[in-house]
Amino acid sequence: MLSGPKPEWLTFDCYGTLIQWDEGLLAAVDAILANHPGSNVEPQTLIRVYDKYEHALEAERPHRSFRSVAGEGLRLAMQELKLACSPNDVEVLTGTISRMPPFPEVVSALGLLKAQGFKLCIISNTDDDIIAGNVAQLGGHIDRVITAQQAGAYKPARQIFDFAHNALGVGRGDIVHICASPHLDLAAARDLGFQCIWIDRGTGRKPLPDYAPDAVFPTLDRVPPFLASTVWN
Template sequence: MTLKNSPRPQWLTFDCYGTLIQWDEGLKAVAAQILRDKGDHPVDVNRLIEVYDRHEHRLEQTPPHRSFRQLSTLGLHMALEELGLASSAEDSQRLAAAIPKMPPFPEVIDTLARLKTMGFKVCIVSNTDDDIIAGNVAQLGGHIDRVITAQQAGAYKPNPQLFDYAHAQLGVSRDQVVHICASPTLDHTAARDMHFRCVWIDRGTGRQLLPDYQPDAILSTLDQVVPLFESLGW
């Protein structure tokens, strides 16, 4: 299904980190802080994040299901060890404490307000824990109607279980939602496999499209969603 000549969605579902919340910027800041505490070493921030992401995403799909707090702790420990750096409990505590404080992108709150004025219901679907995302949702101006997490569903994107759980909770079918996201690896994979409509917010981070999937629209900032939907008569 494509956006043009398709029905107006009952709900808009949003990825949180990287779409609404400044994930890359926040993660770089906390990674830099962790590395500074390790003293003199050759590891740079981007390398630590690359290795951490690899471990985190693998752990998300590896039984048994863990809370995001648990797997991010383990993923960071594995990343630091792989890079030859000692890890400590303070490292993971610092990461967990930093995530809820990561702010929204500048255009996000006004855009969410406009979408609500247009009559859309707004739900976040995120690979995180309820207590972690609560701090981010509190910064979004009261415009979020529902928050669905991996903790609630017992599964992480791109596992369809998380989206099936979200759609069931919202009382909608796959063709009654449009998903708005920043991650090709996680969200586009689910959209491709489950055939729900998807808008990609490509903020120029270097993330690449999947070779076998094209989102229904590609925008550079969230505020471009409003004129897109207006052009569709929504």
């Protein structure tokens, strides 16, 4: 359960929490593989190998843009799977991200949270220009967007969350973070000690064995009534 005073800000992971990342990534990979007729690589295999390289590249220093990370991650994944990666393949991937839509309940849920008096901020592992297309689909409810590009670091690194909290002018105890990613956002909540609501959309991603979020819901529309019923100190 949540505790403390009512927070001024709610922060959100974007992709997978607000935006249909898995569905959009699968569509992008299907389109990429369609450009390689004769390949017997399954879309989920390419996604799995791509994820491996993406997360490894995000942890490297110096920081590089997500557009660069995504392109290099795709190239390395396709190389491992014996596929030639073209600039068009990279553009299919990076160009698809901005057009990925929100989950059906998200815009109305964000509106309800705004009506409850919360300010809403996204903290996302992406670039400003990529996420702009996604934020434009969120009904004008988002007050602030903080990206890995601005912070010079990717989740779950402490740096991006410290950057966000400083930018918002709040302490870790003064926000509630809402996310769908166990190994990025929940790991940071465990290590940094901020309150966190996990949106478990049934993707098969497992919670961390040594951390329990403050609340778990299957969809975002369960969050407004939960917060409305929370007794703040």
